[in-house]
Amino acid sequence: MRSRPHHVIFDLDGTLADSSQGILWSFRATLDRIGVEAREDQLRELIGPPLGESFRILGVDEEDIDDVVALYRKYYAERGVYEARLYDGVASTLKELSDQGVGLAVATAKRVDFARQMLASMGIADFFDEIAGASVDLCITSKFDVMAQVLNTWKIVGDRDVWMVGDRHYDMVAALAHKISAVGALWGFGSDLELREAGANWLVSRPTDLLDADGGGGSPVCLLDETCEVCGRVLDSSHD
Numbered sequence: 001m002r003s004r005p006h007h008v009i010f011d012l013d014g015t016l017a018d019s020s021q022g023i024l025w026s027f028r029a030t031l032d033r034i035g036v037e038a039r040e041d042q043l044r045e046l047i048g049p050p051l052g053e054s055f056r057i058l059g060v061d062e063e064d065i066d067d068v069v070a071l072y073r074k075y076y077a078e079r080g081v082y083e084a085r086l087y088d089g090v091a092s093t094l095k096e097l098s099d100q101g102v103g104l105a106v107a108t109a110k111r112v113d114f115a116r117q118m119l120a121s122m123g124i125a126d127f128f129d130e131i132a133g134a135s136v137d138l139c140i141t142s143k144f145d146v147m148a149q150v151l152n153t154w155k156i157v158g159d160r161d162v163w164m165v166g167d168r169h170y171d172m173v174a175a176l177a178h179k180i181s182a183v184g185a186l187w188g189f190g191s192d193l194e195l196r197e198a199g200a201n202w203l204v205s206r207p208t209d210l211l212d213a214d215g216g217g218g219s220p221v222c223l224l225d226e227t228c229e230v231c232g233r234v235l236d237s238s239h240d
Contacts (some may be wrong), residue, residue: 003161005161006103006161007104008105008163008164009106010106011171012119014047014167015185016086018085018086019083020047021084022081024044025075029075036060038058047189048168050143052065055068055069069138087207089206090124093207093208093211103154105131105153106132106133109134112133119131129154133146143170143171143174144177147164148178159179161181163180164178172184172198186204186205
């Protein structure tokens, strides 16, 4: 059984909102413009990582990365940012956590102005103490650095009662690096295996499961309940 957190940080794409339609459209428009081909399943795998890393995976030359990212963001600003929808249960979960006095924030690899615009358009921006994302000048892009902005605002260092809720391994790795709890969201773009291998402390199958932290042993939030006090990874037969 786990106690309720006093702070929760949320990823955006694949955790709070299904933004796949706008992201995929922007990827396709960008790749068409620069003459690079990619399959649909390849592009879906790139929802979540920083854009520079995504375009490197797609084979864009390093010297062209910044220009290609700028082109993507142009297309995204024109259309992609408006094509997102909240996952079922997100709004009610945020309200309940807020009503309980839990501090809430967003840490996303999406550019911070796009993140604020999207959250405002979906009517949930006011729930968050802090909305952090990649900087417009590209000086801040990694999930670790974006998360650090939130933790610095809260003046928190290495506290397991702070949860990072995300759907990709980048979220889990950054959370563990900051010594906070890594909570894997199974409704997003990542898989159960990806989140487990990245060291998730818990897995949750729906947003409302985040409210069940004080529940009994059968609660979905306790699927990965036992973790190593040293490394934070799940204790299983493979753990040394």
